[in-house]
Amino acid sequence: xxxxxxxxxxxxxxxxxxxxxxxxxxxxxxxxxxxxxxxxxxxxxxxxxxxxxxxxxxxxxxxxxxxxxxxxxxxxxxxxxxxxxx
Amino acid sequence: xxxxxxxxxxxxxxxxxxxxxxxxxxxxxxxxxxxxxxxxxxxxxxxxxxxxxxxxxxxxxxxxxxxxxxxxxxxxxxxxxxxxxxxxxxxxxxxxxxxxxxxxxxxxxxxxxxxxxxxxxxxxxxxxxxxxxxxxxxxxxxxxxxxxxxxxxxxxxxxxxxxxxxxxxxxxxxxxxxxxxxxxxxxxxxxxxxxxxxxxxxxxxxxxxxxxxxxxxxxxxxxxxxxxxxxxxxxxxxxxxxxxxxxxxxxxxxxxxxxxxxxxxxxxxxxxxxxxxxxxxxxxxxxxxxxxxxxxxxxxxxxxxxxxxxxxxxxxxxxxxxxxxxxxxxxxxxxxxxxxxxxxxxxxxxxxxxxxxxxxxxxxxxxxxxxxxxxxxxxxxxxxxxxxxxxxxxxxxxxxxxxxxxxxxxxxxxxxxxxxxxxxxxxxxxxxxxxxxxxxxxxxxxxxxxxxxxxxxxxxxxxxxxxxxxxxxxxxxxxxxxxxxxxxxxxxxxxxxxxxxxxxxxxxxxxxxxxxxxxxxxxxxxxxxxxxxxxxxxxxxxxxxxxxxxxxxxxxxxxxxxxxxxxxxxxxxxxxxxxxxxxxxxxxxxxxxxxxxxxxxxxxxxxxxxxxxxxxxxxxxxxxxxxxxxxxxxxxxxxxxxxxxxxxxxxxxxxxxxxxxxxxxxxxxxxxxxxxxxxxxxxxxxxxxxxxxxxxxxxxxxxxxxxxxxxxxxxx
Numbered sequence: 107x108x109x110x111x112x113x114x115x116x117x118x119x120x121x122x123x124x125x126x127x128x129x130x131x132x133x134x135x136x137x138x139x140x141x142x143x144x145x146x147x148x149x150x151x152x153x154x155x156x157x158x159x160x161x162x163x164x165x166x167x168x169x170x171x172x173x174x175x176x177x178x179x180x181x182x183x184x185x186x187x188x189x190x191x192x
Numbered sequence: 193x194x195x196x197x198x199x200x201x202x203x204x205x206x207x208x209x210x211x212x213x214x215x216x217x218x219x220x221x222x223x224x225x226x227x228x229x230x231x232x233x234x235x236x237x238x239x240x241x242x243x244x245x246x247x248x249x250x251x252x253x254x255x256x257x258x259x260x261x262x263x264x265x266x267x268x269x270x271x272x273x274x275x276x277x278x279x280x281x282x283x284x285x286x287x288x289x290x291x292x293x294x295x296x297x298x299x300x301x302x303x304x305x306x307x308x309x310x311x312x313x314x315x316x317x318x319x320x321x322x323x324x325x326x327x328x329x330x331x332x333x334x335x336x337x338x339x340x341x342x343x344x345x346x347x348x349x350x351x352x353x354x355x356x357x358x359x360x361x362x363x364x365x366x367x368x369x370x371x372x373x374x375x376x377x378x379x380x381x382x383x384x385x386x387x388x389x390x391x392x393x394x395x396x397x398x399x400x401x402x403x404x405x406x407x408x409x410x411x412x413x414x415x416x417x418x419x420x421x422x423x424x425x426x427x428x429x430x431x432x433x434x435x436x437x438x439x440x441x442x443x444x445x446x447x448x449x450x451x452x453x454x455x456x457x458x459x460x461x462x463x464x465x466x467x468x469x470x471x472x473x474x475x476x477x478x479x480x481x482x483x484x485x486x487x488x489x490x491x492x493x494x495x496x497x498x499x500x501x502x503x504x505x506x507x508x509x510x511x512x513x514x515x516x517x518x519x520x521x522x523x524x525x526x527x528x529x530x531x532x533x534x535x536x537x538x539x540x541x542x543x544x545x546x547x548x549x550x551x552x553x554x555x556x557x558x559x560x561x562x563x564x565x566x567x568x569x570x571x572x573x574x575x576x577x578x579x580x581x582x583x584x585x586x587x588x589x590x591x592x593x594x595x596x597x598x599x600x601x602x603x604x605x606x607x608x609x610x611x612x613x614x615x616x617x618x619x620x621x622x623x624x625x626x627x628x629x630x631x632x633x634x635x636x637x638x639x640x641x642x643x644x645x646x647x648x649x650x651x652x653x654x655x656x657x658x659x660x661x662x663x664x665x666x667x668x669x670x671x672x673x674x675x676x677x678x679x680x681x682x683x684x685x686x687x688x689x690x691x692x693x694x695x696x697x698x699x700x701x702x703x704x705x706x707x708x709x710x711x712x713x714x715x716x717x718x719x720x721x722x723x724x725x726x727x728x729x730x731x732x733x734x735x736x737x738x739x740x741x742x743x744x745x746x747x748x749x750x751x752x753x754x755x756x757x758x759x760x761x762x763x764x765x766x767x768x769x770x771x772x773x774x775x776x777x778x779x780x781x782x783x784x785x786x787x788x789x790x791x792x793x794x795x796x797x798x799x800x801x802x803x804x805x806x807x808x809x810x811x812x813x814x815x816x817x818x819x820x821x822x823x824x825x826x827x828x829x830x831x832x833x834x835x836x837x838x839x840x841x842x843x844x845x846x847x848x849x850x851x852x853x854x855x856x857x858x859x860x861x862x863x864x865x866x867x868x869x870x871x872x873x874x875x876x877x878x879x880x881x882x883x884x885x886x887x888x889x890x891x892x893x894x895x896x897x898x899x900x901x902x903x904x905x906x907x908x
Contacts, residue, residue, distance in 0.1 A: 150866030156814035 109181030114189045123186035124179040131178025136171035143167060193409055193426060194263040194286075197863040199273040200405040201260070201426040202283055203809060205290040208297035209233050213490075214483040215281055221482065221490065226368050228480040229494050229503040232300065235523045236292030242526030244288065249531050253288040256429040260286040274865055275810065294427030295530065299523040301400065303555040305370045305635040306451035309363045309517070310739035312587040316362050317736075325749070326741045326758070329585075329633055330622060335643045337446075337558055337572055337618040338606045339625045345604055347629040349578060359455075359587045363517075366509040367737050373636055374826050374836055375400055377444035378664070380617035380645060381562040381570075383610065388654040392562035392846045395660045396433055396442025397838040399831045402806040404816060404871060406859030408433075408840045412888065413537065420537040421853070421887050423840045430533040433842060437851055437889070438540045439563045440844035444618045446556035446572045447634040450522040452597075454499045454590030458516060463495045463505070467591045473498065499590060500524055518590055520597065522575060527553045542567045542609065549573045550602055558618035564848040570616035571607035572623045576600045579631045600630055615649045617642070619829075639744040640670045640827040657854060660843050665880035666829040672716050673704040675747045679719070682774035691786035692779060706798055706830075707823045713798040717825060718785055723777040727770075729762055743827065750774075798823055802834055806858055806874070808865070815865045820858075822878040830880075841882065854882035 109127040143151045143163065151163035160166055194201065206212055210227030212220040227233075244250040264283050276282065307327070314323050377398040384390045400407055405426075412421040413431065422434015433442050458475075459465040465472040476496040483489045495502045499518040506514075528551045535548035545561045549571055552559075556574025561567070577584065577597040588595045606624045608616070621642035623632065648663055680699060688696055695715045702712030720743075727746060731738045741749075749756050754770035761768050761776075768776075789796045799821040808815035824830030824837065831837050837858070845852040858877045862869040876883065 146866060147868065149868060149870075153814040153865050157812060 107181065109178045110185035110188070112182060112185060114185035124183045127182025128175040128179035131181075132171045132175025134178075135174030136167065139167045139170045193411070193424065194260040196861055197405055197409060197426045198260075198264070198267075198283060199275045200809065200863050201286075201294075202290075203275070204297055205293045205427055208236070208293040208300070210480070210482065214485055215279055217485040218487060221484065224482050225480075225490075225492055225508060228482065228492060229501055229508060230300070230304070230368070230519060231494075231496075231501045231521065231524050232293065232296055233289075233480075234478070234496075234501065235296045235299070235521070236289055238524060238526045239295060239529070240288050240292035243292075243528045243530050246528070246531065249528070249534065252429055252534060253291055253530070256291060257286045257288055273863065278812075279810075291428055291530070294425060296523055297427075298425065299555040301371050301375055302445045302557075303371070303448075303450050303523070304521065305373060305375075306449050307370075307635045307739040308449070308451065308453050308584065308586055308588075309365075309367055310737050311585055312359050313362050313734075313736045314738055315358055315586060316360060317734075317738075320358070325753075325756075326745065327739065328745060330626070331637065331639050331742070331744050331748075333643075334622045334637075334639060335646045336625055337621060337623045337642075338570060338608050338616075340608055340611075341625050341627045343608075344624075344628055347604060348601060349598065357589075358582065359589075361587075362736050363515075363587065364511045364513060364736055365504055365517075368503070368509075370635065372401060372836065374831070374833070375445060376447075376620035376638060376831075377442075377838075378617075378619045378641060378645060378829060378831070379442040379444045379558065379560040380615060380649060381440075381442075381560045381568040382649065382652075382655050382660075383568045383614040384566040385614045386649075386653055386655050388656050389845065389847065391564070391848070392566055392568050393655060393657060393660055394435070394440040394442060394560060394562035394568075394844045394846065395664060395842065396444075396560065397664050397831075397841045398433065398443070399837055400839040401836050402804075402839060402858055404806055404808050404859055404865075405863035406839065406857055408857055409861060410840075410855065410857070410885070414888065414890075418538050419889065421885060423842070423855075423857070428530065428533075430530065430537050432533055433840065434537075435844045435846075435851055435853055435887075436537065436539070437564070437887075439536075439545065439561065440846060440851070440853075441536055441539075441545065441562075442560045442842065443557040444560075445620050446558050446574055446618075446623060447620050447637050448556055448574065448576055448623075449584055449633045449635065450554070450556065450574070450577070452499075452520040452577075452584045452588055452595075454497075454518045454520060454588045454595070456497055456499075456502055456516040456518050456590045463502075463516075466497055468498055469591075469593055475502075497590070498593070517587070522554045522556075522577075525553065525575065527575075529554065541565065542569060545569065546571070558620075558623070560616055560618065562844070562846050564846045564851065566846075567610060568614075568616050569607070569609040570618060572605055572618075573602075573607075574605075576605065576630075579633070581631050582633070583631070585633050604630075613650065617645050617649060619645055635739070636742050638827065639742070641829050641831065644668055644670045644829055657843050657845050657852070661841075661854065661880065661882055663829060664838070664841050664843070665824075667706045667823040669704045669706050669713065669716070669825070669828055671743055671747070671827055672702070672713075675750070676702070676704070676716060678747075678751050679723075679774055679778075682771045683778060686775060689782075692782040695778070695782040695785060705823075706825050706828055708797065708799040708821055710798045710823070711796050713823075713825075714796050714801040715781065715785055717798075718801075719777060719781040722780050722784075723773065726761065726773055726777050727759060730758060733762065804832055804834055804837070804878075806871075807835070817871055817874055820874060820878050838877075841877070843882065851887060853885040853887060855885050856882045 148163050155163045155166040210224035213224050379396040381394040408423040420431045420436040422431035457467040478494045480492045481489045497518045499520045502518045504517045532548045532552040553575035559571045561569040619641035620638040622637045698712045706713040750770045759770045804820040805818040824832040840857045842855045856877045860869040860872045
């Protein structure tokens, strides 16, 4: 939602909108996940990473960030394209 | 308890109730059907019904339920324990029946062990004389729980002296698994005369399968009228093993045959009637609907008889023979074990302890006791069927009521108080000396840990809690001490290759301690693990199920009957004696261990070889702990084997000025795999260290505690 609104307010070409949204939410999720993980001394992330057969807990955090980024990018893109329609 | 272990509490009771397939799908179907047919839910219903007849216990059970439910209701779905999210299901509300199921789950773990059907097969295949040799009712020598020659009350009731008519048939069925035969424990209490401080000291370490979340949860319960601390089971109110400011108690499993099988004669295929005392009696069908995730439920009809459920029929582990066996199990009888623990939590002295135990019927336990006034006691308590010689050791005739159970009265159970030797101890061994007037049989008894514990305690004086910690962690291998010499003798003048020579030298120099760094312990244990099934190949390869003789009896036969026919390996044309089997197993062991050593950078030390591990209940590998460095093994006081061992270690110093206690267990208080408290005590436990248990006397008395939960009653 947030990225849709941001995308709508700041008119850009599709790809830059997508990139901005991706970076914004990607960084946000990365920082959040990283801070939570640090507070937990990576106990849970290490176990879940092993459960998912990932090479390390950092990979789990990066994947989280990428997932967030994809959603953020799509949201921003939606916002920008929707603005164009109206 | 719910806050920290909700998923575990629910999962365990689902397992008890035979409802795992609802969560895990068809893979657990046989398990669930077995649980239903054993009458687990039936047993729980009977226990809860009986216990809740008492208004006080009714309040206890309902309050416990309400507490758990208020937590469940307050839990938003994002805060559900991890396992619910992984398996995608929700917690159910708790009921008193679930507490009953948890208690029967423990009963199943501890006293669903019997060999009646296997003994029946052995009798038919081998005859009575061989059966007595291979499965003796009483091994010699024995160091019983209570040694009180000629100190027993004259029995108020004795069955007729006639020897029970033994069956003459085979049971051609796949039987249901019995509880792990190593489920047991150590406990002991030393009196003031033997301790340095002049206070009694009580110790207990229950031995169970090691898993995470841990089976025990340590709590202190402080409220008007009660202040108790100890280990609790997830799903039951009250402390199960612990102490208060006046007394301490602990339990070990009392070995006794509390399961019997009765052969049922149905009138016809409808199974609606069966023959009892020359009359056709109606059976009671009980419909068990077993939910299966992703499929239609399975409907299983179980017929209940005068004795209990007919577990084996044409639809469960069927056989071509039309024979039906009903299960009589002490756990089915109405019981009030919860009340015993409620009362023990509040007991102030020996009389309170005895009163509390009068309500206890199952699962039978050896209850050790010590008080700040210096009393120590042991009571082998349970409801025990009163039997004729050999009655209940085999399959029984279910067309008659002459084998119905009557019970030994409570006051004629095995027990004593403040014995001359100034200590009481039990380690799942034979309960009494040979002058005890009632017939006793069981699937097996321990005969090593008990003798080691007693021999150490007899010689010790000026005992301190630290000395007791050392004893709980004692790695002395009595079995090896009594057998290795004979084993090595079989290799005399035998040419050995390099690997065999290395193994031989290591064993010959061994001090018989299964310590963490011992190489010889690895050689011995592997040798035994190859030798034992090699000797008993007749049992391993038998078409009908047979019981495995004990290690003690096996070693005795090797020493005293080396030409015994069973030593012969059936698969070879030669006739082997003990010597040939010892040599063959030794060579095999030496070759295997050399290969192991190569694959493990030359490290064949016992802790590495044993590789003790603790798995999550769901066997999710990243949630477990592996290769824990700890010594010991089955039948050693430190009973830690690969995946089984002391699930709680407690030492209580009954100082009248302030009880002091120490405890540790292999896990952590939290059931959350993401928490640092999920497995934080494992290292301490492995090293043989203990935490000091802060026993608080008031709400303000809080040394370095992190958390305190103060519960305020809801005024209705």
